[in-house]
Amino acid sequence: MGWVYLSVAIGFEIAGTTAMKLSDGMTRLWPALAVVLCYSVSFTLLAWALRSLEVGVAYAVWSAVGTMAIAAIGILVFGEGVGTMKLLGLALIVAGVVSLRLAGPGA
Template identity: 60%
Template sequence: MPYLLLAAAIVAEVAGTTAMKFSEGFTRLWPSLGVVLGYLVAFTLLAQTLKSMEVGTAYAIWAGVGTAAIAAIGMLFLGETASAAKLAGIVLVIAGVVLLNLGGSH
């Protein structure tokens, strides 16, 4: 159950961050409301996740997967460049999350 809550928190955070791109500095109402709602849901779900998961593990997964997802969305859908350095960075973020999980207590 905690991983399902965490996955939902990541989806909400990615949605909020994507909406931020379209808010034009919070000058557009609907995308701005999407940012607020996305982050409200994300932090609520993350807080629920922390009841049964270590904070280091949960945050590493949340931040790492969210970062990788936003970078991929930017490259695939928002016209951002896909360089070898960016792709390597995504791989390193994912590797870091895996290493943190392997090093955690079970």
């Protein structure tokens, strides 16, 4: 169940961060409320996931997938720039998470 909780937590983290962008510095009520709700749910589910997952791996996956998804949303939805360094940075994040996952429990 830990991976299920983590996956849903990541979805809420992505939604919360997107809402944060839409909140215009937390000055727009509905997006600001969505930020609070989404992050509350995300952290609760992350805590539940940590009952059965290693904290280092779970947090790395949570933050890496969220970072990659938000970078993609920034590019595709908000028209943010994409360049070689941004793509290299995202690739390094993926490599780090994969190496943590391959290390296995207790490594």
